[in-house]
Amino acid sequence: MPFAVHALRKSYGGVEVLKGVDLEVADGEIHALLGANGAGKSTLIKCLSGAIQPDSGVMIVGRERYEAFTPKSSKQSGIAVIYQDLSLATSLDVADNMFLGQELRSGPFVRRRAQRREAAEWLAQLGVDIRPTAALATLGNAGLQAVEIAKALRTRPKVLILDEPTAALSEKEAEALGEQMLKLKQQNLPLLYVTHRLAEVFALADRVTVLRGGEVVLTGKVRDLSRDDLVAAIAGESIQRERPPQRDGVRKPAVAVRGLVAAGIGPVDFDIREGEVLGVFGLVGSGRTELLEALFGSHRVFGGDVSVDGARIRASSPGDAVAAGIALVPSDRLRKSIIGQLSAGENMLLPSFLRLAAAGLRNPLAERKAFDMSAQRLNLQPPRADLQARRFSGGNQQKLVIARWLNDTISCRLLMLDEPTQGVDVGARRDIYAAIRASADAGKSVLVTSSEPEELVQIADRVIVLSAGRIAATVDYAEIDEARLLMLAHQVEHQGLAAE
Amino acid sequence: ENKKIAVSFPNASVIGAVITSLEAAKAKGKEMGYDVVVDDPGTDLNKQINTIKTWVEQKVPVIVVNTLQPAAFESVAKQAREAGIIWITYGQKIENQDATVGYAQYPDGRQLGEYAGEWVTKNQGGKGKAIILGYEKGVWGQQRGAGIKEGLLAKAPGVEIVAEQDAISPTEGLNVTRSLLQAHPDANIILGVEDPATEGAYKAWIAAGKDKADPAGFIGGMDGTVPALKLLKEGGNVYRASMAIPLVQVGYAIVETGDKLLKGEKTGDVIVPLELVTEKSPKAEEYLKQQGE
Amino acid sequence: MSTTAVASSSPVRRGPPVELVVNNILLIALVLLIAYFTMQSASFLTVSNFKVILTNYAAIGVVAAVMALLVIAGQVDMSVGSNIGFSGMVTAIAMASWGAPAGVGVLIGVGTGALVGLVNGVLCAYLRFSPIIVTLGMLSVLRGATLLINSIEIAGLGDTFFWIGNGSLLGLPVLLWVVFAVFLLSAAFLSLTVWGRYVYAIGVNPQAAFLAALPVRPVVLALYVATGTAAGLAGVLLVARLDGASPGSLGLQMELQTLTIVLLGGVAFAGGRGRIFGVFTAWVFLGVLDNGLVLLNVPPFVQLVASGLALVFAASLDALGTFLAPRLEQRRRVNEQLARATA
Amino acid sequence: MSTTAVASSSPVRRGPPVELVVNNILLIALVLLIAYFTMQSASFLTVSNFKVILTNYAAIGVVAAVMALLVIAGQVDMSVGSNIGFSGMVTAIAMASWGAPAGVGVLIGVGTGALVGLVNGVLCAYLRFSPIIVTLGMLSVLRGATLLINSIEIAGLGDTFFWIGNGSLLGLPVLLWVVFAVFLLSAAFLSLTVWGRYVYAIGVNPQAAFLAALPVRPVVLALYVATGTAAGLAGVLLVARLDGASPGSLGLQMELQTLTIVLLGGVAFAGGRGRIFGVFTAWVFLGVLDNGLVLLNVPPFVQLVASGLALVFAASLDALGTFLAPRLEQRRRVNEQLARATA
Numbered sequence A: 001m002p003f004a005v006h007a008l009r010k011s012y013g014g015v016e017v018l019k020g021v022d023l024e025v026a027d028g029e030i031h032a033l034l035g036a037n038g039a040g041k042s043t044l045i046k047c048l049s050g051a052i053q054p055d056s057g058v059m060i061v062g063r064e065r066y067e068a069f070t071p072k073s074s075k076q077s078g079i080a081v082i083y084q085d086l087s088l089a090t091s092l093d094v095a096d097n098m099f100l101g102q103e104l105r106s107g108p109f110v111r112r113r114a115q116r117r118e119a120a121e122w123l124a125q126l127g128v129d130i131r132p133t134a135a136l137a138t139l140g141n142a143g144l145q146a147v148e149i150a151k152a153l154r155t156r157p158k159v160l161i162l163d164e165p166t167a168a169l170s171e172k173e174a175e176a177l178g179e180q181m182l183k184l185k186q187q188n189l190p191l192l193y194v195t196h197r198l199a200e201v202f203a204l205a206d207r208v209t210v211l212r213g214g215e216v217v218l219t220g221k222v223r224d225l226s227r228d229d230l231v232a233a234i235a236g237e238s239i240q241r242e243r244p245p246q247r248d249g250v251r252k253p254a255v256a257v258r259g260l261v262a263a264g265i266g267p268v269d270f271d272i273r274e275g276e277v278l279g280v281f282g283l284v285g286s287g288r289t290e291l292l293e294a295l296f297g298s299h300r301v302f303g304g305d306v307s308v309d310g311a312r313i314r315a316s317s318p319g320d321a322v323a324a325g326i327a328l329v330p331s332d333r334l335r336k337s338i339i340g341q342l343s344a345g346e347n348m349l350l351p352s353f354l355r356l357a358a359a360g361l362r363n364p365l366a367e368r369k370a371f372d373m374s375a376q377r378l379n380l381q382p383p384r385a386d387l388q389a390r391r392f393s394g395g396n397q398q399k400l401v402i403a404r405w406l407n408d409t410i411s412c413r414l415l416m417l418d419e420p421t422q423g424v425d426v427g428a429r430r431d432i433y434a435a436i437r438a439s440a441d442a443g444k445s446v447l448v449t450s451s452e453p454e455e456l457v458q459i460a461d462r463v464i465v466l467s468a469g470r471i472a473a474t475v476d477y478a479e480i481d482e483a484r485l486l487m488l489a490h491q492v493e494h495q496g497l498a499a500e
Numbered sequence B: 001e002n003k004k005i006a007v008s009f010p011n012a013s014v015i016g017a018v019i020t021s022l023e024a025a026k027a028k029g030k031e032m033g034y035d036v037v038v039d040d041p042g043t044d045l046n047k048q049i050n051t052i053k054t055w056v057e058q059k060v061p062v063i064v065v066n067t068l069q070p071a072a073f074e075s076v077a078k079q080a081r082e083a084g085i086i087w088i089t090y091g092q093k094i095e096n097q098d099a100t101v102g103y104a105q106y107p108d109g110r111q112l113g114e115y116a117g118e119w120v121t122k123n124q125g126g127k128g129k130a131i132i133l134g135y136e137k138g139v140w141g142q143q144r145g146a147g148i149k150e151g152l153l154a155k156a157p158g159v160e161i162v163a164e165q166d167a168i169s170p171t172e173g174l175n176v177t178r179s180l181l182q183a184h185p186d187a188n189i190i191l192g193v194e195d196p197a198t199e200g201a202y203k204a205w206i207a208a209g210k211d212k213a214d215p216a217g218f219i220g221g222m223d224g225t226v227p228a229l230k231l232l233k234e235g236g237n238v239y240r241a242s243m244a245i246p247l248v249q250v251g252y253a254i255v256e257t258g259d260k261l262l263k264g265e266k267t268g269d270v271i272v273p274l275e276l277v278t279e280k281s282p283k284a285e286e287y288l289k290q291q292g293e
Numbered sequence C, D: 001m002s003t004t005a006v007a008s009s010s011p012v013r014r015g016p017p018v019e020l021v022v023n024n025i026l027l028i029a030l031v032l033l034i035a036y037f038t039m040q041s042a043s044f045l046t047v048s049n050f051k052v053i054l055t056n057y058a059a060i061g062v063v064a065a066v067m068a069l070l071v072i073a074g075q076v077d078m079s080v081g082s083n084i085g086f087s088g089m090v091t092a093i094a095m096a097s098w099g100a101p102a103g104v105g106v107l108i109g110v111g112t113g114a115l116v117g118l119v120n121g122v123l124c125a126y127l128r129f130s131p132i133i134v135t136l137g138m139l140s141v142l143r144g145a146t147l148l149i150n151s152i153e154i155a156g157l158g159d160t161f162f163w164i165g166n167g168s169l170l171g172l173p174v175l176l177w178v179v180f181a182v183f184l185l186s187a188a189f190l191s192l193t194v195w196g197r198y199v200y201a202i203g204v205n206p207q208a209a210f211l212a213a214l215p216v217r218p219v220v221l222a223l224y225v226a227t228g229t230a231a232g233l234a235g236v237l238l239v240a241r242l243d244g245a246s247p248g249s250l251g252l253q254m255e256l257q258t259l260t261i262v263l264l265g266g267v268a269f270a271g272g273r274g275r276i277f278g279v280f281t282a283w284v285f286l287g288v289l290d291n292g293l294v295l296l297n298v299p300p301f302v303q304l305v306a307s308g309l310a311l312v313f314a315a316s317l318d319a320l321g322t323f324l325a326p327r328l329e330q331r332r333r334v335n336e337q338l339a340r341a342t343a
C-alpha cells in the first residue's frame, strides 16, 4: 500500500476536526477527497504536510509508518503538497520559486542557470508557456498554480496531494491540469486531490472519499456512484440541480454599457435588464475580473459610458459606484474582500455602519438587527456576529461579503459577483444561488462571472462570452448549455474568429 | 574672495549665547577680511568629523572646533595640520593644535560651585541639600560637573549632595527636578552645567509649590542665557547665579587668534574665563544687551 | 435543513482569569514596577508624586493617544517630535512677539500642528508617498524651520499660559485634564464611532477596505491631521509648562518616545491591531519607570541600561502572551465542552 | 445568439524603457544632485572629494549593506547605533588598556558586535520577541553599558589602526576597500547564494517559508548576527578613523541614518522586497547631499531643511514610479485594444 492514513484524529482546542479518518490511495490512482467547507479536508492535508501534528493515528508512505510529520520530514518521506492558499514568494522569479528549499547548488551558491534550464523543462512538460525568469507578478492564478505543480513534481514525489487546485482555474486550465494528472497517474503516482467541482470527479477520479464533520461518510469507486450520491454524502441531504424558469415578457434595460474601454477590456457594449441575471463566461485572462472592476471604479476606465436606470454615472472609485447603486463581490476573498481579523458583523456591515449610526456613533442594536436578518436570509453558519471572519468557512465568508451589499440598509441596483462560488461547497452554493435569484426577483440586475459553465446554466438568464476583453458571443436563455459555452470560449480562442 | 575661518560648534544653533558669540565672530571677521562659516553637527560626532574632513579637503585656512570629545579629534587635527591648516581648539586642549581659544570647563564650573558654597555658608550656616544637573555623556559636562561639585563642597563641606542626574534642556531640567523634589522636598540647592536645564529646574521649583523667593533656595547654572540673565537682573528669586560666557570677547578672540596664527605669530592659548553673574548685578544687563535684549 | 438550536450559552464555569492576565500583561508589569519602587522609596507612592509623573509625561501622552490610531491604520508619523517643537515655537512667538492672548495662542499652536499633519496626510494618503521616509524628512525639515524662524529661546508667556502648564482645576492639574480627555476621546473614537471601525479595517487590509467602499483616503488623511493636531497641542502644553520655548530642544526625540509607547502598548507596527487602554498603560509604565529611577537617584548610565531592559522585559511579556493565549483559549473550549457534556 | 470577430493579439511592441527608469529613479535623482553641486562648486566633482564623501560615510555603509538583508527578511535592528559605540569602545579598551595588537583589536571589536547580534537574534528569531521593541531596548542598554565601562574617551591606538582609518592601499583608502567589499559580499549573498533566496522568501511570507521547510529561524538568527558583526566592524572603522573612541557619541543616531539609507534604497519596511544596488545608491545619495551642503556653506538650519526635503523628494520619485508604471502600461494596452478594434 503506497499511501494511507489510519484512525487520524486532530482537535483544535477541544473541538475534534478529524474524528479517526481512514483513507487509502493506491499507486496510479486519482483519489478525490470531497466534503463541505469545514469538513476537515485541509486539516487532513496539513497533518500530512507537517504543518500541524495529529493527536493520534498513523500515516503510511510506501513502507514507512509515521505518527507525525514536520514540514521537512514530510518532504523527505516523499509527500508533495500543493496548498489551497498558494504559498509562493512573490518577489522571487519562477525558477527560484520552483527550487525554493531544494536548490541546485554548488557549495552555498545557487546554480541559477541550471535551475532555469530544469525549470524550463518541467514547465514545458506541463505544457504551460511560462518563462523561468518571469516575475510572479506577471502571472495569473493559473500560472501560479502551474508553477506550484511544477515545483511539486520536480521533487519526484511518492505521493502528490492537491488542495483545491482548480478553485482558481478556469475550465480550460482545469482541463489542462486534469490531463497532467492523468499523465502522472500513468507514471504510477498516487494522487489525492480536493475539489468542490463534482464534474471533475467524474472526469478524472478513480475513487472518492467524502468527509463530513471530520468523519468518512462515503468511500468507493467513482464509477459505482452517481452525482446525487456524492451530493447527498457531502451535504447530508439531497440537493437538486435547478435552472431558473425562463422569464417572460420584455423587461426594460436597467443598466446600459456603451463603448467601455479599460486595460484588458473593450470596447464593449451590453445591457442588463431589470431582474435579469447576466452571466459572464470566458477563459482565464479574458477580462472578466477587469470588466467588473472597471464598472466598480476600482480599475481605471479610459472611455465609454455607463448608465443605470437611464442616468449616466461616473464611478471613479468604489465609493462612487456604491453611491450610484453598483456593488461588487470580488473573487479574491483573501486579498480583496474579507477582513479576516474583524468580526463577521463588521465584515458584513462595514459600508452600512454610517447609515445605521446616529451622529457617527455606532448603534449596536440596529447593527444586531441588520446582521441577524441577513444571516438568516443567507443561512449563515454559524450565525454569530462576534466571531472573527477568518474563522468562517470559505462559503460562509462569501455569504458575509454578499450580505455586505444585500442587507436592509444598503440596496444596490446592480449586483456584480466575480466567481462567487470559488472554493465553496455544494450547500453554501445553493444558498448563494438562492440569494442571487432572490435579488433578481426583487428587480435588481445581476452580473455574475464563473469559470464553471455548469454554474451559469443554473443561475443565468443570459450569458455573454468574453475573449481578449471583448464580447465574442451573447447566448440567450434557451441556448445556454455547458457544451455551447465551452465551445464558444475555445473556438474564439483557437480560431480568433467565431462564425454565427 | 575672503579667506575662510571654519567653525564647527556642536549645538551652536541651539544655545542663544553661542549664537551671539558666533555672530560677533562673523562681524569681526568681515572687518578683518575673513568669512566665518559655522557648522552645527548637533550631538553627532561622526557628522562633525565628516564636516571637518570636508573642510580639510577644501583646504580652508583656519579650522576652529568646539571639541565635545577632545581626544577623538587628535587624529583629524593632525591630518588638518599636516595639510597646512591652522587648528584652533575651542574650550578644550588637545595635543595636535595651534592654540586653544575659549574657556576652561573645570575652573568655570568650580567657580560656580564655590560661589554657591560661600552663599550657603553665609546664609544657611553651611547646611543644605544639593541637586546637581550634569551631563555625563560629554567630557565638557563631566568637567563642569566635577568643578561644580568640588567647588561647592570645598566651601561648604556640610552640604549633602542628594542627587546627580543628567539634564541639559529645559524639558529635562523641569522633569528631572520635579521628580527629585518629590524624593527630596527639602533640597534647596540646584546647580547645573547648562542654564537651559536650570531654567527648567526653576520652573519645577515653582510648580512644586515652593516660594520663588525662598531665602533658603539657590539655583545656579552656566552659559548666561537670556532667560537666566533676565531672572538675575530682576532679582528677588532663587535663581542666584550664572557663569556667563563673555560672548563678544570670545567671538573676537576666535578671529583674532586665527588671524595672528596665519600671519605666523605665536599666540599661545587664549583663555577667556566665564564671568560670574549674580543677582541684581549690573553684569546681567550688560550680557543681555550683548544678546540683543 | 437542520436548524442548529442556538442554546442560550449556559453559564460556563470560569477558570482562573488567565485570559485577563494575558491581555493585561503590561498592566501586571506596571503593578510590579510600582510595588518595587514603593518598597524602595517612601516618596514614590504618593498622590503628589503621581501628579508629577503624569504631568511630566502629559505632552507625550497626548501625542501617543492619537498616534496610536494612525499606527493601527497602518501608517506612522515620525515627524511629531519636530512638529511639537515647531508648533510650540509658533505659539511662543505669537504670544511673546505679536502679543496674542492665551486663547489665540493655543489655537495658533494647535492649528500649526494640524497644518503640518495635513501636509503629511496629503503626501502619504493621497500621493501615496512612503510614510516613514516622508515623515522622517519632515522631522528634519521642521526642526530646521523652527530654528530658522527663531534660533534662540523665548520665555515669559503670561499668567494664563503658566496656569495651563502648571495650574490645577478642581484639584487636578490642567495638564492631566487635557491628557485624560485626549485618551478618553481617542478610546471612544476607536470603539464607539463608525470611523473607529474603519481604522481597524484599513489597518488590516486597505485594499479590501477600499473595495468595501470605505473612505480610505479621507480617514487616513484625517488621522494624520489628528496626529498633527495632537503634536501641536503637545507643543502648546510643553511651552505652557516651561513658560517658554527653546527651538533646538523642544520635542527633541519625542517621536521615538511616542512610538515606543504606542508599540509597547500592544499596537502592531504593521497596523490592524491595538487598544487605547494598552497605550495608556504603556504611557504610565514609562512615566513611572523614568520617575522611579530618578527618585532612587540611579546614575544616568545605569538608567539607560534599566530603561532598555524594561523594554526588553515588556517585549518578553508580550511574546509570552502570544504564546500562551491560543493554548489558554483551547483549554477554555475544552472546559466548555466538558461542562456541556456533563450538563 | 450572436458572435463577433476577435483578432488574436499581435506581438507586443515595446515602448520607452519605463520600467528601467522607474527602477532606477533614485539613481537619476543622484545624477541630478551631482550635476547641481558640480555647477555650484568647483571642488565638488573631484576624485579626492569623492574619497572624502565615501570615507565619511564608510562605517554607515557597512551597516546599511548588511542591515538591508535583515529588513528584506522582515526584521529590523534599531540597536546598531549603540552597538557601534559599544564594539568600538571595547576595541579601544582592548588596544589602549590591555595592549592588544591591531589584528586582535579588530577581531575583538567585530566579535563584540557579533555577540550583540546573537543576543538580538536569539530574542527575536527564537523567542519571538518584537524586534522593534527589543532592539530599541538594546539601543538604550548598550549605550548605558558603553558609558559604564568607560565614561571618558580613549585616544591613540597605534599606527596600524591609524592606517586602517586613514591610510590607502593601491591608491584607494582602506575604508573604501572595506565598505565596497561589504556591499559586494552582501549583494553576492543575496543574489547568488541559497540563503539569499531564503531571505526573500522569509520576508514575503514567513509562514509559507516554514511550510516549505526552509530554515527560517537559523536564517533570521544569522542575519541578526551578521548585522551585529557589521555594526562591530563599523565601530572598529570609526575608532580607527578617529584613532580613539568616545563613549557618549560614537555611533550615536546611526541606527536612524542606517534605516533611512535602507528604506530610501527601496527596501520595503515590511520585508520581502529590495536590492543591494538600491541601498548602495541611497548610501551615495545621502553622502553626496551631506558633503555638497557643507561645501556650499549652507547654514546648518538650512541644511536640516534641505536634507529633509531631499528625503521627501526621494519618496516622491518612488511614489511617482509606482504610480506611473502601471498607468503607462494600462494606456499601452488600451491603445493596442483600440487599434485592434478599428482594424
Ligand SMILES: Nc1ncnc2c1ncn2[C@@H]1O[C@H](COP(=O)(O)OP(=O)(O)OP(=O)(O)O)[C@@H](O)[C@H]1O
Binding pocket: A012, A013, A017, A035, A036, A037, A038, A039, A040, A041, A042, A043, A044, A084, A391, A392, A393, A394, A395, A423, A425
Ligand atoms: N487553526 C485552527 N484553529 C481552530 N479551528 C480550526 C483551525 N483550522 C481549521 N479549524 C477548523 O477546523 C475545521 C476544518 O477545517 P478545514 O480547513 O480542514 O476544512 P476544509 O474541509 O478544508 O474546508 P474548505 O472546503 O473550506 O477548504 C473547520 O471547522 C475550521 O473552522
Ligand SMILES: Nc1ncnc2c1ncn2[C@@H]1O[C@H](COP(=O)(O)OP(=O)(O)OP(=O)(O)O)[C@@H](O)[C@H]1O
Binding pocket: A139, A140, A141, A168, A169, A170, A264, A282, A283, A284, A285, A286, A287, A288, A289, A290, A291, A331, A451
Ligand atoms: N494582455 C495582457 N497583458 C498583461 N496582463 C494581462 C493581459 N491579459 C490579462 N492579464 C492579466 O491576467 C490576469 C487575468 O485577467 P482577468 O482576471 O481579467 O481574467 P478573468 O477572465 O477574470 O480570469 P480569472 O479571473 O479566471 O483569472 C489579470 O491579472 C490581468 O491583469
Ligand SMILES: O[C@@H]1[C@H](O)[C@H](O)CO[C@H]1O
Binding pocket: B010, B011, B015, B066, B091, B140, B194, B223
Ligand atoms: O557653552 C558650550 C555649550 O554648552 C556646549 O554644548 C558645551 O560646551 C560649552 O562650550
Ligand SMILES: [Mg+2]
Binding pocket: A041, A042, A043, A084, A163
Ligand atoms: Mg480547505
Ligand SMILES: [Mg+2]
Binding pocket: A288, A289, A290, A331, A418
Ligand atoms: Mg477573474
